[in-house]
Amino acid sequence: MTFLTRLDPSEQRTKDLSLTQRGRAGLEALGALQAFSASSVRQLAREAFDADADARTLSDEAPGVADKSAWRRWLGRAGDVAGRSPAYRVERFHQRYVAEEVYRRGIPAVEERREQFEAFFRMPDGPTVGTLELDPSVPMPKYYDKVEWHLEPGGWDGYDLYGALFAFAVGPHVFRHGGYAAVEVGDDILEHRAEVARQLPKRSYRRVYEPGCGGFSTMAAVHSVFPDAELVASDLSPLLLTVGHIMAEKQAVPVQFKQRDARDTREPDASFDAVIMFALMHEMPVDAVRDTFREAYRILEPGGDLVISDPPPFRAVSPFQAVVLNWETRHRGEPFFTDACAADWAAELRDVGFVDVDDYSLGEQGYPWITRATKPR
Numbered sequence: 001m002t003f004l005t006r007l008d009p010s011e012q013r014t015k016d017l018s019l020t021q022r023g024r025a026g027l028e029a030l031g032a033l034q035a036f037s038a039s040s041v042r043q044l045a046r047e048a049f050d051a052d053a054d055a056r057t058l059s060d061e062a063p064g065v066a067d068k069s070a071w072r073r074w075l076g077r078a079g080d081v082a083g084r085s086p087a088y089r090v091e092r093f094h095q096r097y098v099a100e101e102v103y104r105r106g107i108p109a110v111e112e113r114r115e116q117f118e119a120f121f122r123m124p125d126g127p128t129v130g131t132l133e134l135d136p137s138v139p140m141p142k143y144y145d146k147v148e149w150h151l152e153p154g155g156w157d158g159y160d161l162y163g164a165l166f167a168f169a170v171g172p173h174v175f176r177h178g179g180y181a182a183v184e185v186g187d188d189i190l191e192h193r194a195e196v197a198r199q200l201p202k203r204s205y206r207r208v209y210e211p212g213c214g215g216f217s218t219m220a221a222v223h224s225v226f227p228d229a230e231l232v233a234s235d236l237s238p239l240l241l242t243v244g245h246i247m248a249e250k251q252a253v254p255v256q257f258k259q260r261d262a263r264d265t266r267e268p269d270a271s272f273d274a275v276i277m278f279a280l281m282h283e284m285p286v287d288a289v290r291d292t293f294r295e296a297y298r299i300l301e302p303g304g305d306l307v308i309s310d311p312p313p314f315r316a317v318s319p320f321q322a323v324v325l326n327w328e329t330r331h332r333g334e335p336f337f338t339d340a341c342a343a344d345w346a347a348e349l350r351d352v353g354f355v356d357v358d359d360y361s362l363g364e365q366g367y368p369w370i371t372r373a374t375k376p377r
C-alpha cells in the first residue's frame, strides 16, 4: 500500500506495462467485489447495527479517555452487536477474502510479466536529482520484521516486485476503488496525501521531513503542494526506499531517501521547518509513536509544523465504524491498529511539548484524520 505513486498517465497506459488478460481480470473482480460489498452490503450492516436495541447504549458508554483496556471491552460488545447481522458477516468475509487474494492473484500476475516490470523499476539513465542512502547497520525493531503487514507475504520486504504489484496490479485494479480499512469506496488515497500536505498551515516550507515514507507517494504529494521545499524521507525498508528513489528519479523530483528508524533520524536538531507522517502511527507500538513524536520535535526548528494523518480515533467515529476499524487488527496483519485508534495523538503531542495542537477529520467517516501541531518559538 505504499507504492501508489501516480504515474505519468502515458506510462500507466503503455501496453508494455499491462498485465495479461488473466492477471488483470482476476484482480478487477476483486476490486469490484470489495467496492460493492464495502458500500452496499456494509450499508445494510450499518442499518442493522443502528436498529439493534443494544447498540443504542454503546454511544453513551464509549470510554471517554485513551484507555486501551476500556476500549477493548467496549469493542467486544460492539463487535457482538455487529456480528448479529448476516450483512456484516458477509461483508467482513469479502474484506478478508480480497485482502488474501490480492497477493494470491497479484503476485502470479506480476510474475507473468516479470521482465517488463524489472526493466521499469531500474534507475533511469542520466544524472540523478536525489539520493538513496541504505544503511544495513540500522537495527530492525523487534515489532517490525516478523509481521506480514496487510497480509503481504514476507512483510514489507517480502517480494522483490512489490513495487510493480502495487503500482500496476493491485493499485489500479483493486485499491483504486477504495473500500478497505479506513478508506471509503470512492476515496482517492493519492489525493488524500495532497490534502494532508495542504493542512500544513504556512504557504511555503524550506525543508520537509517524512519518517516512515515507504516509497515516494507522500513526498510526491508534498512536492506538488510545496514545489520549492527540500525533501528528506526515511524508512526502515530497503525495498520501499529503493523503489521510492527510482520513482522519484523517474519524475525528476529531488528527494533524499535514507534508511533510518523514525525514532532516530540522525538529522541535526532544529533542521526542518515541517514534518509530515502519513499512515505511520498505526504501524508502530504506541511507545514507538511517542519516541517518534519526540524525534520530530527535536529535528523541527522553533515555530516548525507537524502534520500527521492516520486512521481516526474510536472516540471520533460511530460505534459501527469503530467495529470496522478494530477488525483490521486481527484480520489484516495490523497488530497495532486497535491501540492506535484507542490512543489520543493530540494529547501525546502536547506531552512532548508541542503547542497549537488540533485534530479533525477531512472525510465523513473520520478519515483522513488529521493531527497538527507546532513547536513553540
Ligand SMILES: C[S@@+](CC[C@H](N)C(=O)[O-])C[C@H]1O[C@@H](n2cnc3c(N)ncnc32)[C@H](O)[C@@H]1O
Pocket: 001, 002, 003, 141, 144, 156, 211, 212, 213, 214, 215, 217, 218, 234, 235, 236, 237, 240, 260, 261, 262, 263, 277, 278, 279, 280, 283, 284, 288
Ligand atoms: C503504511 S506504510 C506508509 C508509508 C508512507 N508514509 C506512505 O504514505 O505511503 C508504513 C511505513 O512505516 C514504516 N515504518 C514502520 N516502523 C518504522 C520505524 N520505526 N521507522 C521508520 N519507518 C517505519 C514501514 O516500513 C512502512 O513503510
